[in-house]
Amino acid sequence: MTTPRLVATDLDGTLVRSDGTVSPYTHDVIEALDARGVPVVFVTGRPLRWAEEVFGYVGAHGLAIVSNGALVWDVARDAVDLTRAVPVADGLEACTLIREAVPGSAFAVETLDGIALEPEFLERHPLPDSAPRGPLDRIFRGPALKVLARHEELDPQEFWTAAEEAVGERLVVTWSSASTLLEMSAPGVTKASTLALLCERMGVDRSEVVAFGDMPNDLPMLEWVGRSYAMANAHPSVLAVADHVAPDHDDDGVARVLAGLFDA
Structure with a gap:
């Protein structure tokens, strides 16, 4: 080379x-x-x-x-x-499928404006004071740069495998954290x-x-x-x-x- x-x-x-x-x-x-x-x-x-x-x-x-x-x-x-970005409809569908396949999953959404989280999503890093919390259909209001999924009981590889099987090709699912946190992007x-x-x-x-x-x-x-x-x-x-x-x-x-x- x-x-x-x-x-x-x-x-x-x-x-x-x-x-x-x-x-x-x-x-x-x-x-x-x-x-x-x-x-x-x-x-x-x-x-x-x-x-x-x-x-x-x-x-x-x-x-x-x-x-x-x-x-x-x-x-x-x-x-x-x-x-x-991830379109709202695609992101909500993927989250529904993951929650059905892996009960106990919690979600957050990253946009250019910052992060918004479900009440059950336990973030490990300091959050901006302005970060809203609420039901997914209320916080996921516009295209997302990343959709985050967290589980407090499974290990990362187990959660990743289950989420990929549930979502299929609707979103790209990956992870980079030592904790059980998945990061989802738009297809491709x-x-x-x-x-x-x-x-x-x-x-x-x-x-x-x-x-x-x-x-x-x-x-x-x-x-x-x-x-x-x-x-x-x-x-x-x-x-x-x-x-x-x-x-x-x-x-x-x-x-x-x-x-x-x-x-x-």
């Missing part, structure tokens, strides 16, 4: 360390690539409100893929570049499919892309690119698919690999 023309990297468990920071070394490597005209595109499952915390590291190209591909955010302009919307749209726009072939990830929501992206790296701390399914293994995210694995690939 020739030297990559574009880098795509997940954030949590990949570029971001366990303490939630991006190291100075990683920052320096990203800046070095950006100076050479090699964009480092953040491709994350985070909603916009969390992704903004690390936008200072994006670089001059100023684009980030957010919410597992449902949103491309123009960081430089602080504006929407592209949305690929993954990190890979939105990255493909971005690469086409930039004139970059998939063979010229190197990508890094650690969780099942990264699988489509890692399978699509020309060269893929699973982090040493990655989920077993990711380690099984990736071409290579990068050092642990707490050891600046992404930056160390990139420094070697680009002699930075």
Whole structure:
């Protein structure tokens, strides 16, 4: 493979360390690539409100893929570049099917305006004070960037399998959390499919892309690119698919690999 023309990297468990920071070394490597005209595109499952915390590291190209591909955010302009949202009817139908198949499921909806939750949805992260709670048909009022499903008794793999069987091809179901939290996107919307749209726009072939990830929501992206790296701390399914293994995210694995690939 020739030297990559574009880098795509997940954030949590990949570029971001366990303490939630991006190291100075990683920052320096990203800046070095950006100076050479090699964009480092953040491709994350985070909603916009969390992704903004690390936008200072994006670089001059100023684009980030957010919410597992449902949103491309123009960081430089602080504006929407592209949305690929879940229609209300499709989302409500999928949630009904999951609830019937897996009693005890609770749901939340992520939009550009933030998150809205059912009363039973137990969020592990701090919520905005303005986040509403209510029945699903009242909080799901417009297209969603992500539909979230949580279960307090099943393990993530068990819940994922059951939800996928219930939903079929109506939505894309994946997960990236240590807790039992599923993330659902519109049909065909993954990190890979939105990255493909971005690469086409930039004139970059998939063979010229190197990508890094650690969780099942990264699988489509890692399978699509020309060269893929699973982090040493990655989920077993990711380690099984990736071409290579990068050092642990707490050891600046992404930056160390990139420094070697680009002699930075």
